[in-house]
Every structure is written in structure tokens, then in C-alpha cells.
Amino acid sequence: MAVIPSAIAIVAVGLLAPPASSAPPAGSQxxxxxxxxxxxxxxxxxxxxxxxxxxxxxxxxxxxxxxxxxxxxxxxxxxxxxxxxxxxxxxxxxxxxxxxxxxxxxxxxxxxxxxxxxxxxxxxxxxxxxxxxxxxxxxxxxxxxxxxxxxxxxxxxxxxxxxxxxxxxxxxxxxxxxxxRNPLIVEIDVRFFKNGVALDGYAAEWTDTNGAHNIKFSEWNPDVLAYHEAHFEATEQGTHSIKVSGQPGCGLGAVVGPDGALAKIKGSSATVSVTVADHNEGDYTYRVDVTCK
CATH class of the missing domain: 2.60.40 (Immunoglobulin-like)
Structure with missing residues (x-):
């Protein structure tokens, strides 16, 4: 995970954060x-x-x-x-x-x-x-x-x-x-850029191989080797998906998956499939890069 030598824009994002409430409605995540x-x-x-x-x-x-x-x-x-x-x-x-x-x-x-x-x-x-x-x-x-x-x-x-x-x-x-106590590093990292500047505080949603999910935010935290990335650590072998959506200050311009292919943007979001190899094949970082407009 290379450090990106650019200015940092830390943006407060509330798009994916509805107010605290009781259990989700039937059918919703x-x-x-x-x-x-x-x-x-x-x-x-x-x-x-x-x-x-x-x-x-x-x-x-x-x-x-x-x-x-x-x-x-x-x-x-x-x-x-x-x-x-x-x-x-x-x-x-x-x-x-x-x-x-x-x-x-x-x-x-x-x-x-x-x-x-x-x-x-x-x-x-x-x-x-x-x-x-x-x-x-x-x-x-x-x-x-x-x-x-x-x-x-x-x-x-x-x-x-x-x-x-x-x-x-x-x-x-x-x-x-x-x-x-297992040193192998396998992860999915999502990065957001605007005009060549790495953005922190932006949300990405991970859906795992079972269909369960979580949200992480891009951050600058060298203590955990997070260099302007939303980290999904220790992702298991199999096919995962990463969803990114337009957020304040970041309309989706391009979304590139680990294979270098452009993801299709539908409305204000895009989903990228990420196939993770067996951890015993060695350390690997799968990157999803988002260009904001």
C-alpha cells in the first residue's frame, strides 16, 4: 500500500448513515x-x-x-x-x-x-x-x-x-x-481521488461471500497501514463485491476494479466484483479506485 504524496481532503459524509432507530424494516439491509x-x-x-x-x-x-x-x-x-x-x-x-x-x-x-x-x-x-x-x-x-x-x-x-x-x-x-497470529495479508482497499487529491472520510460498502455486509471509510492512519484507503481486512477466498455511491463532494466519474476494468455506473452508484485468492498464495491487496468529479 503505497503512500500517496498529495493533499488530503477530509470530508464529513452522512449519505450512508440514517439516524439511529429500531430494527430495519422488513426486506431492508x-x-x-x-x-x-x-x-x-x-x-x-x-x-x-x-x-x-x-x-x-x-x-x-x-x-x-x-x-x-x-x-x-x-x-x-x-x-x-x-x-x-x-x-x-x-x-x-x-x-x-x-x-x-x-x-x-x-x-x-x-x-x-x-x-x-x-x-x-x-x-x-x-x-x-x-x-x-x-x-x-x-x-x-x-x-x-x-x-x-x-x-x-x-x-x-x-x-x-x-x-x-x-x-x-x-x-x-x-x-x-x-x-x-497469522501474518498473511489479504485485503480489499478502496481509494477516492478528486483532481489528483486523495480523499478521506468517504464510504465504501463491502458484501462478503455469504451476502453479509459492512461499511468502511477511507482514512489516513499509518499505524494500521491505511494510506487514504477504506480497508476491508482478511477478506476470505471467493467472490466479494464493493459498492461505492455518489457522496457530497464526490460524484462518480470512474470506478476501476482490481483487474483494471471500468465498472458500470448505474444512477449514482457502481458495484465491483472482487475475486480473492486462497490466502496461502501469499500477501495481496485488491484495489478499487474511485475518481470523483
Missing amino acids: LSGAIFTTDGSGVPVNLNIYEAKEDVYLNGGPGINAPDNAAGLPAGDYYFQVTDPSGKTLLSSDAIECRRFTVNASGVIEDVVAAGGCEHATGADGEDGGATVQLFPYADTPNNGGVYKVWVTPVERYDCSAPGNKHCFVPRYSKVDNFKV
Whole structure:
């Protein structure tokens, strides 16, 4: 990921951030974003952790996002840890032990009391919300060392829904990938440019191989090797999609995928398919570049 030697335009973007509310209407995707951090809310370089106990769930706006951006709708949520396919449940405790509350600001308020089995929490020094420890969970069977954390509203937890992953329905779930003690770097990075200037604070939406999704914002954060990029780390083998939309200060001019092909812009958005190779083939960064007009 090369540093781009140009000025930085940090733009507050609220386009993809509806006000915090209750569960999404029937048929709609879950708004907002999640990500993994350490217990104090600090992102970990490339989402690669030293120990399973070090991984905490975080929610709300990411770095360089406006305070009202990407907050989860207010309400109660469940979480789980699986392998990247979602087929193998790695979380080892009961679902009621994995419940937390999001407040009206779109950040995690606290875990829900569950008779002593609720998860440990930390505090995010940036947004004032809580972080939730994901442990206990088993080792991933994935040969690339990838884990996937899922979050879904309690009212969307549905064990009879077609395609559910241990009762988490991909359409209504947010996901983030991470690794533990596995150094291979495989990621999708989305960059935004206008007049040759790299832009921070712009949103890209990732849909994973299961149909679950998440939002990240382009940022300048050398501590996690983010050089004006929206980072989707530890993306698993298979076909993913990245959707970018017109945002204040960035009407879509051109969207180029990792293969160098121009994506078709429909209305004010474009979607790029990204096929990720087996992690054991080595480090690889898949880039999606957006030119704004």
C-alpha cells in the first residue's frame, strides 16, 4: 500500500448513515458498521491479533467518519464468531451470553446481563461507547487463519430463515474479518481521488461471500497501514463485491476494479466484483479506485 504524496481532503459524509432507530424494516439491509479493535477501541494493524482474547467488537463511526455516520440502529443485538464461510460456529457459549445494546448515538452502550455469562467489556476512548470481548471461541478451521464476527438485531435472529448461518441471516447482519497470529495479508482497499487529491472520510460498502455486509471509510492512519484507503481486512477466498455511491463532494466519474476494468455506473452508484485468492498464495491487496468529479 503505497503512500500517496498529495493533499488530503477530509470530508464529513452522512449519505450512508440514517439516524439511529429500531430494527430495519422488513426486506431492508441493516445500516451502520462494525469493526474489531482492542479493548480500548484502538484498531489493530491489518486486523491481525496476538491472541483470541485480544479481539473486541466495536461499533459506530470509524476513524475519519462523521460522528453521525455508520452508527448501528438503536436496539439489542447478538453476535457470533464463525469461520469465514459461516458454516462452523466457533463461539462456544449460549447466544444469550452474546447480547449487547446500542444506544441512540449508534455506539455500543453495554452488554446485556445474562446471569454472569455476559462478555467482558472495555471502553472506546474515541466515541465513548463500550467494546465487547469476543472470547470465548474456538480456533478457526480456515487454512488462511480467518475468523468472521457477525452482528444481527435480536429481532432478526431467525433459525428458520433460508441461508441463515446459525440463525444469523446474512442480509440483516454486519460482519468483519480478523486473524490471530497469522501474518498473511489479504485485503480489499478502496481509494477516492478528486483532481489528483486523495480523499478521506468517504464510504465504501463491502458484501462478503455469504451476502453479509459492512461499511468502511477511507482514512489516513499509518499505524494500521491505511494510506487514504477504506480497508476491508482478511477478506476470505471467493467472490466479494464493493459498492461505492455518489457522496457530497464526490460524484462518480470512474470506478476501476482490481483487474483494471471500468465498472458500470448505474444512477449514482457502481458495484465491483472482487475475486480473492486462497490466502496461502501469499500477501495481496485488491484495489478499487474511485475518481470523483
